[in-house]
Amino acid sequence: MVKYSVCAYFNNQIVPVCFSDDILNRNPNDLPKKTDEQSALTRILQETATNVIDVAALDSHNLQQHDYLDRVKSYNVKVQQVLTANKASLAPKLKTCILQDVPQPDKVLGADLLSLDDSELISSSVTAALNAINDIKVDHKEDLVVPFGLGLNC
Amino acid sequence: MDRPNIPGQIGYLTLNSEGAVLCSGGDLENDEKTAVVLQSLIGLAHSRLDHKAFDQDFKRLSVVFDDHAYVVCLSNRKVHIVKRQLRAAE
Numbered sequence: 001m002v003k004y005s006v007c008a009y010f011n012n013q014i015v016p017v018c019f020s021d022d023i024l025n026r027n028p029n030d031l032p033k034k035t036d037e038q039s040a041l042t043r044i045l046q047e048t049a050t051n052v053i054d055v056a057a058l059d060s061h062n063l064q065q066h067d068y069l070d071r072v073k074s075y076n077v078k079v080q081q082v083l084t085a086n087k088a089s090l091a092p093k094l095k096t097c098i099l100q101d102v103p104q105p106d107k108v109l110g111a112d113l114l115s116l117d118d119s120e121l122i123s124s125s126v127t128a129a130l131n132a133i134n135d136i137k138v139d140h141k142e143d144l145v146v147p148f149g150l151g152l153n154c
Numbered sequence: 155m156d157r158p159n160i161p162g163q164i165g166y167l168t169l170n171s172e173g174a175v176l177c178s179g180g181d182l183e184n185d186e187k188t189a190v191v192l193q194s195l196i197g198l199a200h201s202r203l204d205h206k207a208f209d210q211d212f213k214r215l216s217v218v219f220d221d222h223a224y225v226v227c228l229s230n231r232k233v234h235i236v237k238r239q240l241r242a243a244e
Contacts, residue, residue, distance in 0.1 A: 097197065098197075098200040098203065098212055099196055099211065099212055099227060100210075100211030100212065101228050101230065101231065102213050102228065104229070105230075105232075105234040106159055106160060108214050108229075109160055109225050109234060109236045110159065110160040110161060113216060113218065113223055113240070114216060114218055
């Protein structure tokens with residue numbers, strides 16, 4: 001069989017337009033082309049199906065109330081596991097915290113507050129300390145800059 | 155209110171370990187400003203104190219004003235803040 005091809009002479013380049021095989025195959029029967037088309041269609045359909053979330057189809061799963069509760073429980077367990085595993089990295093702020101973790105916060109929070117006497121004592125001592133700090137003075141007696149060795153040279 | 159069992163309580167805040175408000179009520183309802191201030195205060199107190207002078211951690215931080223006080227404590231990795239009214243006699 002003699003193969004021939006139709007070419008177009010364009011811009012000093014020979015560009016093939018179509019080949020003889022294509023023309024020969026196309027004319028006698030359309031069957032192979034049809035299957036090609038169908039397989040392409042099914043491929044498109046499959047790709048679309050994988051890319052699309054079909055909400056109506058999801059509904060058919062129909063989760064029961066206890067299924068939801070079970071899932072909530074298992075998710076919570078998982079979250080707790082992750083939290084305890086990453087405790088150090090998750091709580092960087094609490095690492096530099098002056099407070100210790102106490103088991104019963106209400107007990108600590110509800111305990112008696114500082115008595116008035118104690119807070120007065122603290123205020124007066126802090127005031128006294130502040131006054132003392134403010135009273136610190138440098139008593140200037142000698143020159144800060146003293147020439148060395150000048151006496152020897154002269 | 156979620157937690158009415160503390161005497162003189164007029165507001166509360168609960169923060170998670172990252173400083174976000176988990177729940178709040180009373181005077182401190184959604185009071186993120188106070189939350190931030192107190193959160194940074196416990197960090198500041200930590201950095202200012204000489205740790206060699208104290209061989210144990212603290213359980214509670216109190217910020218006492220004339221008529222009210224904020225008490226802060228840490229429990230279960232959450233920061234609990236309660237605003238308490240001081241009685242006039244105190």
